[in-house]
Amino acid sequence: MAGxxxxxxxxxxxxxLAAVASNAAACLRWLDKEPPVLxxxxxxxxxxxxxxxxxxxxxxxxxxYFTRAQNKHVETDLRMLVxxxxxxxxxxxxxxxVSVALRLDSEVSLKCDPVQVQQALVNLCMNAIQAMGNSNxxxxxxxxxxxxxxxxxITVADTGPGIEKDLLQAIFEPFYSTKSDGMGMGLAISRSCxxxxxxxxxxxxxxxxxxxxKLVLPRRVA
Numbered sequence: 001m002a003g004x005x006x007x008x009x010x011x012x013x014x015x016x017l018a019a020v021a022s023n024a025a026a027c028l029r030w031l032d033k034e035p036p037v038l039x040x041x042x043x044x045x046x047x048x049x050x051x052x053x054x055x056x057x058x059x060x061x062x063x064x065y066f067t068r069a070q071n072k073h074v075e076t077d078l079r080m081l082v083x084x085x086x087x088x089x090x091x092x093x094x095x096x097x098v099s100v101a102l103r104l105d106s107e108v109s110l111k112c113d114p115v116q117v118q119q120a121l122v123n124l125c126m127n128a129i130q131a132m133g134n135s136n137x138x139x140x141x142x143x144x145x146x147x148x149x150x151x152x153x154i155t156v157a158d159t160g161p162g163i164e165k166d167l168l169q170a171i172f173e174p175f176y177s178t179k180s181d182g183m184g185m186g187l188a189i190s191r192s193c194x195x196x197x198x199x200x201x202x203x204x205x206x207x208x209x210x211x212x213x214k215l216v217l218p219r220r221v222a
Contacts, residue, residue, distance in 0.1 A: 019051035022091040051088065076117070078108040078145050078152060085118050086143065089125045093141065096133045103144040110152050110217055112197055117154075117217070120190035120201075124156040124213050127186055131160035131211070151199070154215040162207040172201070190215075 023044045030041035086100060093100050125141065132139040137159055144155040163171065172191045191201050198218045205211040 013055045016051045016055040016088055018091045019088045020048045020055070023048035023051065047087065050084070072113050072115075073111050074114065075109060075111050076114045078110055078117075078154070079104045081114055081118055082121065082143060082145050082154065085121045085125070088118075088122055089129065092126060092129050096129050096139065098129050098132055098139040098141050101140065101142045103142065103146075105146045108145050108147065108152055110219060112217060113193075116193040116196065117215075120193040120215060121154060121156070123186035123190045124215075128156055128158035128160060128211070128213075132158055135160060148216065151216050151218045154217070155212060156214075157210060157212040159210040162209055163203075163205040163211055164207065165205075168203055168205060171203075 027041045027044035027048065030037040030044060082102065082104070086102060090100075092098075121143075125143065128141050132141075140159045142155075142157045144153075144157075146153050146155070172187050194201050194215050194217065199216045202214040202216065203211065
């Protein structure tokens with residue numbers, strides 16, 4: 001179990017560590033200008049610190065996946081949470097030439113564990129970006145936050161190659177991966193995070209068109 005936990009944590013902190021590196025590099029670029037652009041450097045440094053805090057939180061919450069520790073629910077502005085999440089995957093999106101669009105309903109608030117919801121969303125976005133990595137079609141990632149009856153839905157849609165119908169359930173199983181270097185834990189952790197809020201994940205996919213994941217989070221935790 002210790003080896004599995006270590007490997008999973010290594011997988012999960014890849015995105016926030018990339019954000020740390022990207023923002024640290026940006027900070028240095030602003031400081032190297034003549035004269036230094038201090039307010040931009042300060043913003044980049046703050047973003048790097050935020051990503052470090054995110055890394056620490058992911059380690060704790062990934063461990064809780066194996067130990068089933070209790071969630072910490074607080075009233076959360078999902079618009080802010082999702083916006084901050086997209087900053088974490090920005091570096092990966094740029095590397096893969098993926099354009100990212102965000103659609104938000106007004107005043108979407110929910111009592112939830114923000115680190116777990118963000119962890120689920122990061123995994124879905126990273127999977128979508130990587131799925132589009134070799135595509136010759138326009139690479140677009142769309143994230144939407146919307147009200148539903150008695151719930152909030154976060155949708156992640158891509159224009160990747162799609163997933164075969166008979167694999168749509170298998171992709172959520174621990175250690176299942178179609179990537180040669182994949183851990184196969186990203187979607188399993190995402191589903192666990194959402195289910196621990198009394199919610200679920202829906203997936204629709206069409207070959208050569210793309211895939212859509214929808215996280216449904218009830219307003220009242222089950």
